[in-house]
Amino acid sequence: MIKFVKVAVLFTAVATLTACSGHVENKDKSCGYDYFLHPAISISKIIGGCGPAVEQPVK
Template structure:
């Protein structure tokens, strides 16, 4: 029973995080990056890999 509760909790956590992911393209649509929780905390965004992004 404890194992089933852990599995359900894990699936719920993964499902929640997956719902918060997305993809952002730059203005000219030549470059994009994925983010997990919020576009502002994406590593690609922080290092400026694609230049200014359009949300």
């Protein structure tokens, strides 16, 4: 039973986190970065590594 609970918790965590990931390209599409939970808290976005981002369509 404990093993089932661990697997269920792991599955829930993975399912939740994979739903909150994505990819953003800069305006001239020469650079992009992946984010895990939200684009604003991505390290690449924070340091401005790719410049201004293109507006992303809402999914």
